[in-house]
Amino acid sequence: MLQILDVLRDRGSRYAVSGGAVQGREGVGTFLAELKRAKKFAKATHNTWACVLSEEGALKGDDGEAGAGAVILKMLERAELRNHIVVVTRWYGGVHLGGDRFAHVVTSVRAYLEALEKA
Secondary structure (H helix, E strand, O other): OEEEEEEEEEOOEEEEEEEEEOOHHHHHHHHHHHHHHOHHHHOOOEEEEEEEEOOOEEEEEOOOOOOHHHHHHHHHHHHOOOOEEEEEEEEOOOOOOOOHHHHHHHHHHHHHHHHHHHO
């Protein structure tokens, strides 16, 4: 599992990104459960995610951050990343970010994809 903590901060909200290889829907569930075993991720306001599985196609989850999973999914499809989940975590800071939250999801996924290339 690759994790990048404190990708960015804006008006009190903090963003992190995590990801790793998965096999099937069961692998997605296992990855998310393992991530949330860490207290800091379990306490996060949102753990939005997406992946493209070779056999089952695209999957995504907004975890209350409407539209964020679709943003992640589009980036993974463009990168042609298969059988790999990417999770953007947000700890809400008390101020609504409006559309800026989508820009922050994009920044987080870009940071992850760049780190993955270097790994």
